[in-house]
Amino acid sequence: MVDLSSLGRFSEPALLIMISLAGGPAHGYAIQRDITEMTSERPGPGTLYGAIRRLEEHGYIEAxxxxxxxxxxxxxxxxxxxxxxxxxxxxxxxxxxxxxLGLA
Known part of the structure; x- marks a missing residue:
């Protein structure tokens, strides 16, 4: 079973990075810019590259x-x-x- 919660505090940034990369390969700044467009929040470099490192360690992304x-x-x-x-x-x-909620 695949479980992104194993990425700990990086699970939400990791999800956003993966959504960004679903559109094709990108470098860190492009990923950061895409996440900002999706969420109106800019991830800091420590959060971004920490999540990238964890995603690489789990084999979900590759450089x-x-x-x-x-x-x-x-x-x-x-x-x-x-x-x-x-x-x-x-x-x-x-x-x-x-x-x-009766909204569907």
């Missing part, structure tokens, strides 16, 4: 060869699977909550 001084990352197959599982879980919870 690609550097382009100039920028190091791009991409989702791995297991990262795509983990992201799909987590997003489906979140959708199920959202639908249930909206139904209970």
């Amino acid at each position: 690609l060869p550097a382009i100039e001084r920028r190091k791009p990352y991409q989702l791995t197959a297991s990262g795509r699977e983990a992201l799909g599982v987590e997003l489906r879980r979140m959708r199920s919870m959202a639908v249930r909550g909206l139904n209970r």
Whole structure:
């Protein structure tokens, strides 16, 4: 079973990074900018790169060869699977909550 909670305090930033990378490879600054567009909040470098490191350790993302001084990352197959599982879980919870509120 895939469980992003194993990423500890980096689980939410990790989810956002993975959503960003679902659109294709990107380097840290591009990921940070994409997350800011999605959430209106800019993750700090420590949070961003801490989550990137954890995602790499779990095999959910991998670094690609550097382009100039920028190091791009991409989702791995297991990262795509983990992201799909987590997003489906979140959708199920959202639908249930909206139904209970009478908003669905």
